[in-house]
Amino acid sequence: MRDHFIKRLCELALKDKRILLITGDLGFVVFDRYRQECPDQFINAGVAEQNMTSMATGMALQGKIVFTYSIGNFPTLRCLEQIRNDACYHGANVKIIAVGGGFSYGSLGISHHATEDIAILRALPDLTVVSPCGLWEAEEMTEAVAYHPGTCYMRLDKSFGNAIPAPGEKLKIGKARKLRDGNDCSFIVCGGILEEVEKAADMLNANGIKSAIYSLHTISPLDKEAIYEAALSSAVVTVEEHTISGGLGSAVAETLMDAGIHPSRFLRIGLNACFSSIVGSQHYLRERYGLSASKITARVSELLNRSLQ
Secondary structure: OOEEEEEEEEHHHOOOEEEEEEEEOOOOOHHHHHHHHHHHEEOOOOOOHHHHHHHHHHOOOOEEEEEEEEEEOOHHHHHHHHHHHHHOOOOOOOEEEOOOOEEEOOOOHHHHOOHHHHHHHHOOOEEEEEEOOHHHHHHHHHHHHHOOOOOEEEEOOOOOEOOOOOOOOOOOOOOOOEEOOOOOEEEEEEOOOOOHHHHHHHHHHHOOEEEEEOOOOEEEOHHHHHHHOOOOOEEEEEEEEOOOOOOOHHHHHHHHHHOOOOOOOEEEEEEOOOOOOOOOOHHHHHHHOOOOOOHHHHHHHHHOOOOOO
């Protein structure tokens, strides 16, 4: 996803001199083309993410479109006060990019596991929160957030699902994408964990269980109509590489309860309320924390086989 983001950003910056990129002292090889072609639109702020965010806000309030970029928790939780008080409160065109959502940097430990960011940032007023599920979504979302008014947060993943577009399809912030049809179960997913959900849906299909899949790439604002539609199936299952406390599953549950809609079966799959205290590859951690395709399949099968009380 990272490479698709920087490819589209470079294309945009060449055409729009208002676009600036500030990095927190990383990504130099990744940014080689960007720095060569847009040298006056690139700043290395160093390991100073709070300063990076305040600087981005100042430039945005002077008419620039400013992207801040770093790993997982560093451009988000480390500078939460600056995002809230400086960028969001003033409606500044600051676009926060976190590369390495979820367990992408699994071998580097908890400091690099981004598993609470969605819950925390979606609570901020006037902040658009997006988490693309595939490469096409990541590239299209780059342009979408660039020209979406106000502060935006885009969470990129090392992994990705097969969220390819239909002919002529346009991606829209706040508009979910239905990737598969099915009446037995509706998966609602954000981020690269889509790849595990697609495998799980194939396993379930082999057992006669037809699953719909919704890419809810925008967590704030939510596509409520898509969530209502998903609730028409026999079960609603949210899947996120993130804590289930306050994340995608919570947002979906809140939306359904507020509308008085009570699905026959409902399940949130994500990191349970705990720290991811072990290290390993992204796929290893997914297996350990119940987010692999086989573990998702087992939990959904159990859910569907459970008698309603």
